[in-house]
Amino acid sequence: MTIRAVATGVGHYLPERVVENAEFEKTLDTSDEWIRSRSGIERRHFAAEGETTSQMAVTAAKRALAMAGRDADEVDAIIVATSTPDLTFPSVATMVQAGLGMTRGFGFDVQAVCAGFVFALTNANALIIAGQAEKVLVIGAETFSRIMDWEDRSTCVLFGDGAGALLLEAQEGAGSNDDRGILSADLNSDGRLRDMLYVDGGVSSTGEAGKLRMQGNPLFRQAVDKLTATAHTSLSKIGLTDDAVDWIVPHQANIRIIRGTARKMGLPMERVIVTVQDHGNTSAASIPLALSVGVERGQIKQGDLLVTEAIGGGLAWGSVVLRW
Template sequence: MLNSKAKLTALGTYVPERILTNADLEKLVDTSDEWIVQRTGMRERRIAAEDQYVSDLCIQAVTRMINLYNVNINEVDMIIVATSTPDYYFPSTASRIQAHFKISDTGSMDVSAACAGFTYGLHLANGLITGGLHRKVLVVGAETLSKITDYTDRTTCVLFGDGAGAALVEYDENEGSFLTADIGTYGQGGVHLYRAGLSDYLDGEKLQTNGFLVQNGREVYKWAVRSVPAGVERLLEQAGMKNEDLDWFVPHSANLRMIESICERGAIPLEKTLTSVEFYGNTSAASIPLALQCGLDDGRLRYGQRVLLYGFGGGLTYAGLLLKWSVPDL
């Protein structure tokens, strides 16, 4: 068990206004609503405007968090943004958030852990606060995947959407949110999910260098369905808990069929799982906070419940966190 001194105190999310439906995708590629729903469980995705970038989505999510929970972010002393689609190579997206809100005396950094980015960010925030280095950390997971999606590729263009989620993590001497963590990497599988950068090769394999996201869905699926249930088991064992002790399981919303397989193999009831996949698609680092927001909006997720978050994706990386939910009920 972690001796955590860090507590989640607020959450805010944002998705762009434009909706891309399965019917819209039927006009772009050889696909159908029936085919997409059957294989992914997705019906809609949100798409950023042409002049809307990931920092814009982050700012909107943070603003919503401030308005919902009446929190003051002027004392934030570290900003962590998890994204694979930053506005720039540098300056960091986190520094753009600092500039917008004019937060003084704060550090800022971006984290590149793809779909595990939000849970990696929370894990870092817990470590920084529990270790005594910081007292209030802003963690944001956000993506504009539509800007790196090839809309002529029917295997990937049906999957991805845009969104952002922000969480405030604060020092608390008496009640930390973080119970256990499970963090790891399978770098040998990196070639199965990538966006090429300065190098044209990865582990000797020639990459597609057109700037679009590339995914070998079959290989990623096999890895996730094998790895995530094992990680969940490790987390629960560390905490001395069983599956039935969980209130909610919140995996990365990659694909509903993948989540169903993970739940089946891990013996977790699907009805105890929060997802954002049906109406937002795969939003990578934003998918877990969006799923949490869905649970908050309909009253399922409540203060004091035991929640297991599990991010997994490009790297291939994974990060699972078992939390006592500490965001106040509204």
């Protein structure tokens, strides 16, 4: 008998405010065409005043639980991937726990920026395999609009806010690649490359939240190679090749990175879930958002083999192979 961490519910939340590219033309030397051509982004959602990361996470989590037909008190653990918590502490996960009305279990946050959801999924899988938990809510939630430099046209047009949640449950499998659930994972980081994507503030340095800074071109060159390599590593761990993949569900950072990774994996864009045009880069929320939208559209179906991959500040990057 093999224990697998199987996805049984997924849900997402996007703030009401939709910001089209044209809105940036009023304050920046930019245009809809410039933004689309360089990123593929057409619009993004920004959180309302007073709307927090934990509030968005709670809504996404409720929708995932509803799909799975589970109550909050059936959940053993909550892992939230975020770089934009409500407070320095406590964790967003404990706030979500309270928001869901959970009176048992535990919660903690994972911080790996845009790769956060992949790291959180891998941690949830380990908890389930080890028998520490049977049902784990894995959430990616971000309010990146709060750390933008609105005078930097190269970054502030790229990011958006939102949340996505996935419920994983322990189920018995046969131990083969035909099992539903997480089949393999690969995680990496390299702190020498931190200056490519970082926030210039923090508790022990400036005492302020700071603003996002990014070296776009060097990061782009790193992204395609590292994302392709990590996807191949995860697949090779279970003896599979690219042609076994039904869907790539990538971090939604930039359409050129998404296309470049698909090309290097030899897969057509028709087998890639793409939401970046509507959401922008929502960091740790982007993969669960894309999963939820892919299911909602009827693209992702039970039994499909998915590869999720992401890269973010750190640099940190990784991938997960799972059968839906």
